[in-house]
Amino acid sequence: MNEYLSQALQTVTERNASQSLFLQAVTEVFESLEPILAETPDIEAYSILERIAEPERQIMFRVSWVDDRGRVQVNRGYRVGFSSVLGPYKGGMRFHPTVRLDVIKFLAFEQIFKNSLTGLGIGGGKGGSDFNPRGKSDGEIMRFCQAFMSELYHFLGESTDVPAGDIGVGAREIGYLFGQYKRLTKRFAQGVLTGKQVGLGGSLVRKEATGFGAVYFASEMLATRNESLKGKTCVVSGSGNVAIYCARKIQELGGTVVAMSDSEGSIHDPNGVDLDIVAAIKEVERSRISQYPQRRPGSQFFHGDKVWKFRCDVAFPCATQNELELEDAQQLVDNDCMAVIEGANMPSTPKAIALFREKDLLFAPGKAANAGGVAVSALEMQQNASLQHWTFKKVDQRLQTIMADIHRECVFYSKKYHRPDDYVFGANVGGFIKVAGGMQAYGVI
Numbered sequence: 001m002n003e004y005l006s007q008a009l010q011t012v013t014e015r016n017a018s019q020s021l022f023l024q025a026v027t028e029v030f031e032s033l034e035p036i037l038a039e040t041p042d043i044e045a046y047s048i049l050e051r052i053a054e055p056e057r058q059i060m061f062r063v064s065w066v067d068d069r070g071r072v073q074v075n076r077g078y079r080v081g082f083s084s085v086l087g088p089y090k091g092g093m094r095f096h097p098t099v100r101l102d103v104i105k106f107l108a109f110e111q112i113f114k115n116s117l118t119g120l121g122i123g124g125g126k127g128g129s130d131f132n133p134r135g136k137s138d139g140e141i142m143r144f145c146q147a148f149m150s151e152l153y154h155f156l157g158e159s160t161d162v163p164a165g166d167i168g169v170g171a172r173e174i175g176y177l178f179g180q181y182k183r184l185t186k187r188f189a190q191g192v193l194t195g196k197q198v199g200l201g202g203s204l205v206r207k208e209a210t211g212f213g214a215v216y217f218a219s220e221m222l223a224t225r226n227e228s229l230k231g232k233t234c235v236v237s238g239s240g241n242v243a244i245y246c247a248r249k250i251q252e253l254g255g256t257v258v259a260m261s262d263s264e265g266s267i268h269d270p271n272g273v274d275l276d277i278v279a280a281i282k283e284v285e286r287s288r289i290s291q292y293p294q295r296r297p298g299s300q301f302f303h304g305d306k307v308w309k310f311r312c313d314v315a316f317p318c319a320t321q322n323e324l325e326l327e328d329a330q331q332l333v334d335n336d337c338m339a340v341i342e343g344a345n346m347p348s349t350p351k352a353i354a355l356f357r358e359k360d361l362l363f364a365p366g367k368a369a370n371a372g373g374v375a376v377s378a379l380e381m382q383q384n385a386s387l388q389h390w391t392f393k394k395v396d397q398r399l400q401t402i403m404a405d406i407h408r409e410c411v412f413y414s415k416k417y418h419r420p421d422d423y424v425f426g427a428n429v430g431g432f433i434k435v436a437g438g439m440q441a442y443g444v445i
């Protein structure tokens with residue numbers, strides 16, 4: 001390994017010794033940069049690697065709120081502004097009991113390169129809380145969101161930091177957060193949060209964007225092998241926002257989704273998952289996917305099992321980080337899966353990815369394939385700033401173009417550096433080059 005690279009990696013590792021997810025994300029990006037470092041000595045001269053792996057700012061705060069029984073609850077809130085080289089910090093907020101600084105930092109770091117790939121002038125950030133929305137009443141969710149925003153609002157702004165949703169944060173939560181922001185600041189500043197309801201300045205297609213975008217990316221990728229999703233059997237992990245709209249687009253394009261999941265287990269429906277039933281269970285009733293077989297004869301629920309055990313041509317991990325491990329990857333390979341497209345952030349472990357490369361599967365990393373969500377968030381910012389409201393068709397077309405451009409960029413860099421079909425390499429290099437160029441242009445700040 002290049003000496004500067006290994007030194008920079010060591011420094012980052014020592015400084016963040018307990019943050020394994022963050023280090024996993026940094027290592028993957030840094031290892032891709034070896035050929036660039038050799039031909040661009042300024043990266044070392046300007047300490048770009050050390051600087052890019054240190055967040056510009058990290059905010060942690062107490063969130064106190066009152067539950068339905070009148071008891072005071074305390075959670076911890078986070079917002080990491082990792083890089084504002086290309087624009088205001090942009091990235092979602094996650095409400096999940098597993099959230100800790102490590103999780104938010106890995107997500108914010110990934111977001112830098114993802115946002116760079118969209119070409120839309122947005123920096124990288126992420127936030128959230130260890131608050132668990134599961135089983136909470138609507139009133140509790142509202143009071144938590146209000147308490148969370150009561151601290152966070154100091155740090156937000158259309159040209160400073162613009163949060164959105166992620167796991168556990170959808171249009172309902174964004175509505176409560178925006179309401180509290182408006183109450184505290186006395187400003188109807190639409191552009192300060194994205195993922196809003198359409199009537200409150202939200203963009204059409206934002207809800208669908210991450211899932212649809214992953215499928216658009218998959219279509220571009222399959223086309224390089226003269227393939228398409230038509231007639232393909234697919235599995236999609238998760239049954240949240242990304243998973244549902246990923247599955248919908250697959251089915252629209254003629255594929256069949258035979259398995260989906262939640263954190264309790266997987267459903268298998270050989271006739272093709274009925275997405276109206278999944279959406280009713282998960283989006284409307286906020287219930288468990290184990291309910292699905294009661295409403296759909298011929299399907300089954302497998303407690304504790306992942307979707308990767310079911311035979312498929314194309315797999316879409318759309319749930320959470322490190323959900324697809326080496327043994328899962330082996331199962332996909334044994335079942336002749338041809339492509340894996342990440343709708344979630346970092347869902348495949350490094351060993352799983354290495355196996356996909358070794359076996360010549362097409363593999364799309366999340367920072368490229370799931371960039372559609374943040375891209376449409378940036379389009380929402382554009383609409384808010386210009387007081388416009390674009391049609392579904394217009395936003396969807398922009399999304400398709402953006403995903404095709406990201407695909408082209410990945411292919412360009414993987415070919416340029418003689419790593420054909422290495423989308424991890426192409427995405428990391430393509431995302432990095434713009435940010436590094438900006439850091440150099442600004443001087444040492």
Ligand code: NDP
Nearest residue numbers: 166167168210238239240241242262263319320344345373
């Ligand atoms: P949601 O909260 O809407 O859904 C998450 C889904 O994943 C739920 O169905 C959840 O099940 C399931 N899940 C969580 N852990 C596991 C597990 N270990 N095994 C199986 N299923 C699990 O989140 P999103 O759909 O918004 O986000 C999913 C992923 O996509 C995350 O990695 C997120 O960072 C990423 N992403 C999201 C974007 C967006 O626009 N929303 C943009 C880009 C990336 P349960 O209900 O049991 O908790």
